[in-house]
Structure formats: structure tokens, C-alpha cells
Amino acid sequence: MVSTASCLPGVKxxxxxxxxxxxxxxxxxxxxxxxxxxxxxxxxxxxYFDGACVSEEVGVRKPARRFFE
Known part of the structure; x- marks a missing residue:
């Protein structure tokens, strides 16, 4: 699954x-x-990113409001 990760043209x-x-x-x-x-x-x-918030690391999943707070 990881090896297939890519982004669409123009994203970068x-x-x-x-x-x-x-x-x-x-x-x-x-x-x-x-x-x-x-x-x-x-x-x-x-x-390209200053940081990442990953649900497993913060203990709550999107779309929960707490995830974004």
C-alpha cells in the first residue's frame, strides 16, 4: 500500500x-x-508540509472536532 502512494499532477x-x-x-x-x-x-x-496530524498518534479520528483542535 505504501509503495503505491502518489499525488496527482499539479499537486506539488x-x-x-x-x-x-x-x-x-x-x-x-x-x-x-x-x-x-x-x-x-x-x-x-x-x-511541502510544516506538520502532520495522524489519528493514531493523537488518539482521535477525523471527522471528530477534537482531531482538528
Whole structure:
């Protein structure tokens, strides 16, 4: 599953544009921390985000409001 993680064309460019405009970016995902972080790395997305919130690591899943707080 990790080895198939990728992103759609234009996503990295869009993330670069947001960062260039001064946005700080984060990713929110449900799942096991090691797997979700490996997917982000495999897709080459880690450098585009300032942080990641993974449900297993915070003990609550999306779409629960607590996840986002």
C-alpha cells in the first residue's frame, strides 16, 4: 500500500504556490502513524508540509472536532 502512494499532477506545484504566498501547510489523516508518514514520504510530499496530524498518534479520528483542535 505504501509503495503505491502518489499525488496527482499539479499537486506539488500548487503546494509550492501556497507556500510562496506565505501559507503554512499541514496534513490531517486517519490511520497508523508509520503507514501514513511512509505514504507521504513515498509520494514526495513531506517537504511541502510544516506538520502532520495522524489519528493514531493523537488518539482521535477525523471527522471528530477534537482531531482538528
Amino acid at each position: 506545484h500548487g503546494l509550492c504556490e501556497l507556500r510562496r504566498a506565505g501559507w503554512r501547510l499541514g496534513v490531517a489523516t486517519n490511520g497508523a502513524g508509520d503507514i501514513q508518514r511512509a505514504k507521504l514520504a513515498n509520494a514526495g510530499l513531506v517537504p
